[in-house]
Amino acid sequence: MAFESLASRLQSAFDKLRGRGKIDEAVVSEAMREVRLALLEADVNFKVVKDFVARVKERAVGQEVLKSLTPGQMVIKIVNEELIELMGGNVAQLAASHRPPTVVMMAGLQGAGKTTTTGKLAKYLQKQNRKPLLVAADIYRPAAIKQLQVLGDQLNVPVFSLGDQVSPVEIAKQAIDHAKANHLDYVIIDTAGRLHIDEALMEELKQVREVARPDEILLVVDAMTGQDAVNVAESFNSQLELTGVILTKLDGDTRGGAALSVKAVTGKPIKFAAMGEKLDALEPFHPDRMASRILGMGDVLSLIEKAQEAVDEEKAKEMERQMRQGEFTFDMFLDAMQQMRNLGPFEDLLGMMPGMNKMKGSVKVDEKQIARVEAIAKSMTKEERSNPELLNASRRKRIAAGSGTTIQEVNRFIKQFDEMKKMMKQFTGVADKMKKKAKKKGFGLPFMGKGGNQGGNNFPFNFKPPFK
Amino acid sequence: MSFFKRLRDAIVQKSEAVTQKFTDGLAKTRDLLVEKVEDLVRRYKKIDENFFEELEEILITADVGVNTVMELIDELRSEVRKQKIEDAMDLQPILSEKLVALLKNDDSMDAGLNIEDGRLNVILFVGVNGVGKTTTIGKMAHMFKQQGKKVLLAAGDTFRAAAIEQLEVWGDRVGVDVIKHQQGADPAAVIYDAVQAAKSRGVDILLCDTAGRLQNKVNLMEELSKVHRVLQRELPGAPHEVLLVLDATTGQNALSQAKTFGKSAGVTGIVLTKLDGTAKGGIVIAIRNELNIPVKYVGLGERMDDLQPFDPEQFVHALFAGLIAQETEGEQQPEA
Numbered sequence: 001m002a003f004e005s006l007a008s009r010l011q012s013a014f015d016k017l018r019g020r021g022k023i024d025e026a027v028v029s030e031a032m033r034e035v036r037l038a039l040l041e042a043d044v045n046f047k048v049v050k051d052f053v054a055r056v057k058e059r060a061v062g063q064e065v066l067k068s069l070t071p072g073q074m075v076i077k078i079v080n081e082e083l084i085e086l087m088g089g090n091v092a093q094l095a096a097s098h099r100p101p102t103v104v105m106m107a108g109l110q111g112a113g114k115t116t117t118t119g120k121l122a123k124y125l126q127k128q129n130r131k132p133l134l135v136a137a138d139i140y141r142p143a144a145i146k147q148l149q150v151l152g153d154q155l156n157v158p159v160f161s162l163g164d165q166v167s168p169v170e171i172a173k174q175a176i177d178h179a180k181a182n183h184l185d186y187v188i189i190d191t192a193g194r195l196h197i198d199e200a201l202m203e204e205l206k207q208v209r210e211v212a213r214p215d216e217i218l219l220v221v222d223a224m225t226g227q228d229a230v231n232v233a234e235s236f237n238s239q240l241e242l243t244g245v246i247l248t249k250l251d252g253d254t255r256g257g258a259a260l261s262v263k264a265v266t267g268k269p270i271k272f273a274a275m276g277e278k279l280d281a282l283e284p285f286h287p288d289r290m291a292s293r294i295l296g297m298g299d300v301l302s303l304i305e306k307a308q309e310a311v312d313e314e315k316a317k318e319m320e321r322q323m324r325q326g327e328f329t330f331d332m333f334l335d336a337m338q339q340m341r342n343l344g345p346f347e348d349l350l351g352m353m354p355g356m357n358k359m360k361g362s363v364k365v366d367e368k369q370i371a372r373v374e375a376i377a378k379s380m381t382k383e384e385r386s387n388p389e390l391l392n393a394s395r396r397k398r399i400a401a402g403s404g405t406t407i408q409e410v411n412r413f414i415k416q417f418d419e420m421k422k423m424m425k426q427f428t429g430v431a432d433k434m435k436k437k438a439k440k441k442g443f444g445l446p447f448m449g450k451g452g453n454q455g456g457n458n459f460p461f462n463f464k465p466p467f468k
Numbered sequence: 469m470s471f472f473k474r475l476r477d478a479i480v481q482k483s484e485a486v487t488q489k490f491t492d493g494l495a496k497t498r499d500l501l502v503e504k505v506e507d508l509v510r511r512y513k514k515i516d517e518n519f520f521e522e523l524e525e526i527l528i529t530a531d532v533g534v535n536t537v538m539e540l541i542d543e544l545r546s547e548v549r550k551q552k553i554e555d556a557m558d559l560q561p562i563l564s565e566k567l568v569a570l571l572k573n574d575d576s577m578d579a580g581l582n583i584e585d586g587r588l589n590v591i592l593f594v595g596v597n598g599v600g601k602t603t604t605i606g607k608m609a610h611m612f613k614q615q616g617k618k619v620l621l622a623a624g625d626t627f628r629a630a631a632i633e634q635l636e637v638w639g640d641r642v643g644v645d646v647i648k649h650q651q652g653a654d655p656a657a658v659i660y661d662a663v664q665a666a667k668s669r670g671v672d673i674l675l676c677d678t679a680g681r682l683q684n685k686v687n688l689m690e691e692l693s694k695v696h697r698v699l700q701r702e703l704p705g706a707p708h709e710v711l712l713v714l715d716a717t718t719g720q721n722a723l724s725q726a727k728t729f730g731k732s733a734g735v736t737g738i739v740l741t742k743l744d745g746t747a748k749g750g751i752v753i754a755i756r757n758e759l760n761i762p763v764k765y766v767g768l769g770e771r772m773d774d775l776q777p778f779d780p781e782q783f784v785h786a787l788f789a790g791l792i793a794q795e796t797e798g799e800q801q802p803e804a
Contacts, residue, residue: 037534040528040534041534041720042720043531043719043720043721045529046525046528046529050525109717109742109745110598110600110742111597111598111599111600111715111742112598113597113598115629116597116628116629119629141634142606142633142634142637142638142641143630143631143633143634143636143637144630144634146629146630146633146634147628147629147630147631147633147634148629149630150629150630150651151629154629195742195744195745196745196746197745197746222598222715222717222718224596224715224718224719224721224722225717225718225719226531226717226718226719226720226722226751227528227529227530227531227719228531228717228745228746229717229719231746232717232745232746249596249597249598249682251682251684251685252596252682252683252684252721253682253683253684253721253724254719254720254721254724255720255721257719258719277627
């Protein structure tokens with residue numbers, strides 16, 4: 001729900017920041033306000049947000065903006081990198097003891113999804129040809145044992161239970177012996193949900209840990225948890241020394257900021273994400289995907305990455321130098337076109353821009369038209385390309401014939417090119433001035449067609465051509 | 469008379485025991501929220517930008533919800549300007565008053581359950597997975613049983629493993645019957661049977677369990693709409709209450725839950741569970757503010773009788789107990 005609104009909000013904040021070469025204090029503060037709100041709305045803990053924003057700010061101020069990005073996008077890029085970094089970078093693995101059985105203990109609040117996740121984990125191990133044993137140590141909740149047994153039946157996995165009159169400590173002890181005797185290589189202990197402030201029950205968990213000596217103690221956390229996630233995680237971690245976290249109910253529409261909070265306070269990796277009702281809906285956790293989910297940025301990030309790869313910085317620099325001297329030739333135009341096309345089909349690019357999705361239908365970008373323009377430019381001789389003044393009537397006729405277009409089209413293109421050239425000269429002037437003019441005149445590239453120009457849908461909306 | 473005094477007087481008339489339960493159940497919430505506000509007020513003699521920023525932080529940490537907090541802070545800002553408040557201490561009662569106002573039910577809105585004697589009353593429970601629907605039904609069945617009502621339970625969660633058994637255990641504990649089918653059966657069919665059974669047995673209150681479902685699963689929400697339709701068709705006026713069960717630890721997503729379940733199942737009220745943790749359940753303020761759905765009951769503990777009718781005054785009283793005690797002391801001294 002908050003998805004689109006956030007992306008467009010960031011966009012509008014960044015619109016104000018266009019046309020700056022370096023990220024200065026003001027740019028960062030502006031962007032950080034939106035990022036802070038985005039993170040808070042995603043339920044990331046307040047303190048975590050504070051630290052995070054401070055760190056990003058420090059890193060971002062004074063950064064050189066990549067040629068292909070706006071300062072706002074640059075900030076987001078940094079934010080995203082930091083987010084991924086904070087969430088653990090790589091996909092974490094489940095431990096495997098070299099002296100089987102490997103013991104995994106599940107812990108968490110009531111209703112986080114421990115029992116269901118226990119079943120899912122068994123299925124996951126089964127797929128890797130492991131032989132898990134499920135241990136029903138939740139003796140408190142009505143029918144919890146039965147629930148685990150039903151799951152065990154569905155999966156064809158043995159379930160160890162001593163009823164609800166035996167202490168969980170005893171159950172765990174006997175279960176491990178049972179696993180050893182039957183050559184089962186994983187023991188997954190499902191414990192009862194408990195509040196982290198319930199001292200008696202936390203003590204019980206500690207005793208289970210003493211006896212079972214688990215290789216993994218996994219905290220099961222509901223992805224929808226709010227600000228309290230830090231308290232829960234901190235408390236479970238300090239009392240049990242967790243080895244990892246499983247995030248559940250991620251198939252909902254929550255942004256899942258709890259993931260970040262939990263990781264930040266415990267420092268323990270998030271190992272799995274539960275994403276559905278079915279028993280095979282357990283996946284290894286991908287920090288990068290979670291980062292974009294929390295930010296609600298959609299595909300802006302992948303666009304930023306694309307731009308990074310596609311734009312040849314050297315060429316861009318050379319072009320910039322020329323532009324400053326007031327030159328603009330067809331060669332430069334072709335280069336710029338080529339770099340943009342490296343990013344992929346135009347329609348796709350539009351779709352990736354936040355807020356541009358709506359426009360996708362209304363702005364007609366005719367790929368064929370782009371090809372024609374390119375053909376015209378390519379049908380010129382080298383001299384003509386570097387010196388547009390040469391283009392007299394006879395040469396235009398030849399170009400039209402060579403590119404399979406008409407003289408009218410060639411004329412229109414040349415005229416638009418001249419307009420662009422004028423614009424470019426102003427580019428080299430004060431940036432603000434340029435912005436105003438561009439708005440008034442409509443900085444249209446030739447292939448935008450008439451509709452594009454009249455509608456005021458200026459081509460470089462947010463995306464700057466590699467030259468400035 | 470100061471605001472706190474009025475609030476306290478209002479509370480005094482309510483049963484001591486219930487107040488105690490609220491105070492105990494919300495102990496953690498109170499410690500965190502109130503102490504922070506107190507500390508803040510003490511540290512800032514003068515109100516400035518930093519003061520508001522820290523206040524914002526405290527409220528957001530209580531899951532009150534970003535939009536609601538921003539609104540609240542804006543209101544406080546203009547209040548400060550209007551009344552030319554400089555001392556942070558003077559802002560404290562205004563803050564509490566605004567919080568109570570946010571939670572207070574309009575006169576038009578009944579915080580009690582729509583239960584009438586002499587007819588079959590149907591209550592439908594909905595919510596996402598793991599919020600405590602079945603447990604809440606157990607507790608509520610116990611409550612109605614204590615009131616001498618004839619209660620019947622419908623095991624409408626046919627999806628989750630052993631959910632039916634879980635409800636049956638509650639049925640045994642409380643001493644009420646459970647209408648059930650097999651796991652995997654059509655929940656609408658279970659509800660249909662339950663209504664027929666309730667009619668023929670002359671039951672006062674029928675509590676219908678449903679499977680937990682995430683609100684963005686369109687098909688599952690459709691299923692819920694069907695259950696709702698079956699109830700409407702089989703018994704005019706039913707369901708008399710549709711209660712959305714919310715976990716107090718839930719963050720901003722609770723808003724989305726309230727919205728979507730409101731649409732598919734016509735939610736009439738909220739039961740806020742697990743409020744005895746460290747969670748503050750501040751999200752109910754946001755829900756109240758943005759969606760206008762009243763909180764009707766709160767779960768404050770693990771025991772059967774730990775389900776209490778929600779009382780906004782109690783809630784705020786419990787949250788600000790420290791402040792109220794202080795202020796009334798301060799007032800009594802000059803009188804003495």
